[in-house]
Structures are given as structure tokens and as C-alpha cells.
Amino acid sequence: MSPRHLTFRIFRYNPDTPKHPPSIQSYELQEETGMTLFIVLNKIREEQDPSLKFDFVCRAGICGSCGMLINGRPTLACKTLTRDLPAEISLMPLPVFKLLGDLSVDTGMWFRDVSLRTEAWVHTGKTFNPNEQEERMDNETALNIYEVERCIECGCCIGGCATANIKPDFIGAAGVNRVSRFMIDPRDERDEQEYFEVVGSEDGIFGCVGLMACDDNCPIGIPLQGQLAYVRRKMAVAGWKR
Numbered sequence: 001m002s003p004r005h006l007t008f009r010i011f012r013y014n015p016d017t018p019k020h021p022p023s024i025q026s027y028e029l030q031e032e033t034g035m036t037l038f039i040v041l042n043k044i045r046e047e048q049d050p051s052l053k054f055d056f057v058c059r060a061g062i063c064g065s066c067g068m069l070i071n072g073r074p075t076l077a078c079k080t081l082t083r084d085l086p087a088e089i090s091l092m093p094l095p096v097f098k099l100l101g102d103l104s105v106d107t108g109m110w111f112r113d114v115s116l117r118t119e120a121w122v123h124t125g126k127t128f129n130p131n132e133q134e135e136r137m138d139n140e141t142a143l144n145i146y147e148v149e150r151c152i153e154c155g156c157c158i159g160g161c162a163t164a165n166i167k168p169d170f171i172g173a174a175g176v177n178r179v180s181r182f183m184i185d186p187r188d189e190r191d192e193q194e195y196f197e198v199v200g201s202e203d204g205i206f207g208c209v210g211l212m213a214c215d216d217n218c219p220i221g222i223p224l225q226g227q228l229a230y231v232r233r234k235m236a237v238a239g240w241k242r
């Protein structure tokens with residue numbers, strides 16, 4: 001089969017030059033075997049347009065920096081093969097996050113803000129003693145924590161979330177997932193009322209409409225549906241007790 005001719009329609013906008021309105025620019029390319037969107041975008045930048053902005057670090061689905069809307073669906077560009085896409089491909093930046101230019105968005109500031117707002121660290125009254133043996137945890141709990149800690153902060157669950165797209169302060173599935181990580185950690189001494197303060201609101205778990213786009217879009221398969229249900233249940237009980 002002869003290689004396909006691919007057309008990429010890519011969002012262009014530079015917030016530093018607001019006089020130039022946003023536009024869609026087309027680029028043409030011959031498909032190659034095993035071609036990912038990482039290869040495509042680098043080829044376009046090297047051979048056709050050095051001004052095109054996008055982010056990649058690891059190229060292996062680990063760093064979370066290459067999330068974008070690919071034919072309307074939020075996912076990782078480095079893990080997407082052109083052979084799984086039609087010959088016309090649209091690339092847009094993830095919504096919700098601050099646009100840095102073209103396909104590049106600032107997920108880091110968003111995640112930092114959510115970490116601070118949800119107090120995403122182990123709350124304990126114990127003082128650290130470097131000479132003591134490390135605290136033990138049963139295997140099942142450790143594995144549960146590990147499972148939700150796999151989040152690579154790519155922002156795909158946020159970009160595809162209806163609530164996050166209309167409510168700028170909504171912490172989204174990634175934020176709720178992070179809170180659940182501390183709820184299941186026996187070292188965190190916060191009680192349910194303290195958790196309610198950080199996540200029991202319309203900007204937290206009660207803003208979620210439950211249609212599960214986040215669960216469908218998470219490129220590494222974090223069980224977001226289960227985590228949202230777990231936090232919703234706990235916070236409903238905490239709210240009822242108030």
C-alpha cells in the first residue's frame with residue numbers, strides 16, 4: 001500500500017502578539033511507518049515551520065507534557081500513531097490551561113495551584129526522626145496508593161471535562177484523584193471534616209456531573225471513576241454529619 005498523504009490542521013496563536021488573531025494553519029506530510037505525532041510535529045518544525053510551538057520531553061507517555069486535542073479528543077501526542085487516525089488530522093491545545101502558544105499550554109501552574117488548594121501532602125503531627133525505621137504499610141494499601149499516584153499530570157482528564165471547561169476553579173478528576181490518594185494513606189491524620197473543607201464543594205467533588213469523560217480520556221488508565229465515587233461517598237457522609 002502506498003504511503004498516505006496526511007494533512008494537519010494546527011491551531012496557531014501567540015499570546016505575546018495579540019494583534020494576530022488565532023488561526024488554523026495547514027501542513028502536508030507523507031506518512032511513514034510507525035509515525036507518531038511526536039515525529040510529525042518535529043518534522044513540521046524542522047522542515048516547514050520553525051515557529052510552531054508544542055511540548056514533548058520523554059516521548060514515552062511518562063512526562064505528561066504532550067497532551068493536546070487530537071481530532072477533538074484529549075490525549076498524548078507522543079503515544080498517538082498516525083496510522084490510527086484519518087488522513088486529515090486537527091491538532092488543538094488543551095482547553096482550560098493557560099495557553100503559552102500554538103499547542104503548548106501551562107499545566108504545571110494549574111497542578112501546583114490544585115496541590116496547594118487541596119493540601120496535597122501527608123498531614124501528620126508526628127515529628128520526623130531520621131534514626132527511626134521507616135513506617136510500615138500493608139501491601140494492599142501501598143498498591144492502592146501506587147495506583148492513583150501514577151498520574152502524570154498530563155491534563156487530558158481536565159481538558160475533556162465539561163465542568164472544568166466552564167468553571168475555572170473546579171479541581172477536576174486529577175484533583176479529586178490526588179485527594180483520594182491522601183484519604184487512603186493511613187499516615188495522613190486528617191479527618192473527614194477536614195477533607196470536606198478542601199473537596200466538599202462545587203469546586204470539588206460536588207461540581208462533578210459524573211459523565212466520566214475523564215475516565216475515558218486518561219491515557220494511562222487511572223481508575224478515575226472509582227476514585228470519584230470513593231471521594232463522593234465519603235464527602236456525602238461528611239456533609240450529612242455537619
Ligand code: SF4
Nearest residue numbers: 161208209210212214
Ligand atoms: S465525571 Fe466529573 S470530573 Fe470526570 S469529566 Fe465528568 S464532570 Fe469532569
Ligand code: SF4
Nearest residue numbers: 151152154155157218
Ligand atoms: S488522571 Fe490521567 S488524564 Fe488526568 S492528569 Fe492524571 S494521567 Fe492525565
Ligand code: FES
Nearest residue numbers: 059061063064078
Ligand atoms: S512527551 Fe512525555 S508524555 Fe508525551
